[in-house]
Amino acid sequence: MGYQNEETIFALSTGLGRAAIAVMRVSGPESAGLLGRLCGTLPPSRKAVLRRLWHDASLRDNLLDEALVLWFPGPNSYTGEDGFELHLHAGPAVIKAVAQALVAGGARPAEPGEFTRRAFTNGRMDLVEAEGVADLVDAETESQRKLALAQSDGALSRLYGEWAERLKRILAHQEALIDFPDEDLPEEVEQGLLNEIHALIAAMQQHIQDGKRGERIRRGVVFAIAGPPNAGKSSLLNWLADRDAAIVSPVAGTTRDAIEVNGSLAGVRVTFVDTAGMRETEDAIEAEGVKRALFHVKQADCVLQMFAGDMLPDNVFPGALLIGNKTDLGPVPAKVLDVPVLPVSLQTGEGLNELRAVLEQKVETLTAQAASGAPLLTRARHEAGVKEACACLQQALEQEWPEMRGEELRLAMRALGRLTGHVGVEDLLDAVFGQFCIGK
Numbered sequence: 001m002g003y004q005n006e007e008t009i010f011a012l013s014t015g016l017g018r019a020a021i022a023v024m025r026v027s028g029p030e031s032a033g034l035l036g037r038l039c040g041t042l043p044p045s046r047k048a049v050l051r052r053l054w055h056d057a058s059l060r061d062n063l064l065d066e067a068l069v070l071w072f073p074g075p076n077s078y079t080g081e082d083g084f085e086l087h088l089h090a091g092p093a094v095i096k097a098v099a100q101a102l103v104a105g106g107a108r109p110a111e112p113g114e115f116t117r118r119a120f121t122n123g124r125m126d127l128v129e130a131e132g133v134a135d136l137v138d139a140e141t142e143s144q145r146k147l148a149l150a151q152s153d154g155a156l157s158r159l160y161g162e163w164a165e166r167l168k169r170i171l172a173h174q175e176a177l178i179d180f181p182d183e184d185l186p187e188e189v190e191q192g193l194l195n196e197i198h199a200l201i202a203a204m205q206q207h208i209q210d211g212k213r214g215e216r217i218r219r220g221v222v223f224a225i226a227g228p229p230n231a232g233k234s235s236l237l238n239w240l241a242d243r244d245a246a247i248v249s250p251v252a253g254t255t256r257d258a259i260e261v262n263g264s265l266a267g268v269r270v271t272f273v274d275t276a277g278m279r280e281t282e283d284a285i286e287a288e289g290v291k292r293a294l295f296h297v298k299q300a301d302c303v304l305q306m307f308a309g310d311m312l313p314d315n316v317f318p319g320a321l322l323i324g325n326k327t328d329l330g331p332v333p334a335k336v337l338d339v340p341v342l343p344v345s346l347q348t349g350e351g352l353n354e355l356r357a358v359l360e361q362k363v364e365t366l367t368a369q370a371a372s373g374a375p376l377l378t379r380a381r382h383e384a385g386v387k388e389a390c391a392c393l394q395q396a397l398e399q400e401w402p403e404m405r406g407e408e409l410r411l412a413m414r415a416l417g418r419l420t421g422h423v424g425v426e427d428l429l430d431a432v433f434g435q436f437c438i439g440k
């Protein structure tokens with residue numbers, strides 16, 4: 001992309017707070033000068049060396065710290081520019097003094113995500129990989145880590161790149177049909193081209209279908225707990241959270257606002273949402289709670305539908321796990337409306353181990369790897385891009401005129417290009433990089 005950043009930036013790449021070591025990261029054209037100013041001479045490339053850091057080494061003015069220094073000359077650095085890292089003693093006064101020395105040398109503090117944005121600008125990674133880096137920084141569970149690592153390592157980008165290559169070949173054939181309309185190109189050329197478009201559409205549709213799983217891993221699997229008042233929904237939430245997250249009381253209609261608790265099951269991030277008991281009510285606030293409950297039921301990946309004792313539900317939400325609570329007061333039926341019931345007692349703990357196993361199983365099913373082993377899409381942005389490309393290909397199949405078909409194919413190509421950031425993405429960049437922390 002050939003675009004050079006004039007400014008040299010710096011940021012603390014480690015978190016603030018009491019720690020032994022803080023890593024200061026610097027990138028930009030003035031890096032060599034700055035590092036020389038701090039420690040005298042440039043250390044060897046890509047080797048950790050111990051150096052004294054001065055406010056201005058040439059003057060032996062104000063010793064700041066003794067630190068490990070790493071010099072990363074471009075273009076084979078994270079950002080593609082010259083850069084270096086200082087592994088400082090993490091005292092706030094040390095960090096502040098080094099930051100002041102960097103500013104005195106002409107650098108400025110980095111914006112959130114600016115290092116990775118420069119890596120993108122300098123062609124060191126594409127947009128999908130950059131998003132993978134952001135997810136890796138945020139990863140809390142094993143499955144999030146694996147997904148983000150594969151993505152930042154380019155697995156998803158390679159899949160989109162492959163599709164772009166296939167599309168390029170289709171376009172080339174299409175152009176041949178346009179350029180030689182009256183020559184006797186064999187029928188097979190056109191049929192082969194249509195077959196290829198069909199195959200690509202099928203691959204994209206499969207990817208979109210599998211995609212829900214990737215997104216679930218990234219943002220977590222959401223369970224909504226729903227049912228009539230006093231079924232024991234908040235009691236269930238508290239057990240799942242292992243703390244008193246929600247108020248439990250014998251008063252029907254205790255919970256009004258939806259209460260969310262995060263945790264992890266089977267190595268996957270999960271969110272449980274406790275909701276207001278569903279019933280007809282005159283109370284305006286409770287009615288609002290019921291409305292919110294229905295909203296969460298709709299949004300959830302899976303509904304935990306509770307009832308107590310013999311207050312059987314007269315409908316079951318699609319895909320819901322039915323939980324029959326308060327077995328200590330009497331038995332619950334094995335099935336309701338043909339859906340098996342998980343019998344539990346939040347009071348005595350009966351059935352809770354079995355319930356946990358069922359929930360783990362559910363999480364595994366909802367986030368299972370695609371059968372094809374293909375990388376999963378992880379964001380609504382990817383889904384929208386692939387859907388757009390797919391829609392253009394479907395449009396292409398409808399077109400009688402070769403020129404019109406060619407135009408739809410080019411639009412599909414653009415949609416794929418925007419995904420990885422290879423075409424016209426200026427407006428996208430702030431959205432993608434704004435979510436990073438400073439120093440990445």
Ligand SMILES: Nc1nc2c(ncn2[C@@H]2O[C@H](COP(=O)(O)OP(=O)(O)OP(=O)(O)O)[C@@H](O)[C@H]2O)c(=O)[nH]1
Pocket residue numbers: 228229230231232233234235236247248249250251252253254255256275276277278325326327328329344345346347348
């Ligand atoms: N005997 C018995 N009581 C239970 C059990 N689980 C919950 N309870 C009691 O049932 C009452 C209602 O429990 P909650 O957890 O507040 O029920 P809820 O479904 O959240 O109720 P709302 O928020 O009002 O919709 C409380 O008094 C609980 O102590 C159980 O397994 N056995």
Ligand SMILES: [K+]
Pocket residue numbers: 229230248249250251252253254255
């Ligand atoms: K209650």
Ligand SMILES: [Mg+2]
Pocket residue numbers: 233234235246247248254255274275277
């Ligand atoms: Mg409640």
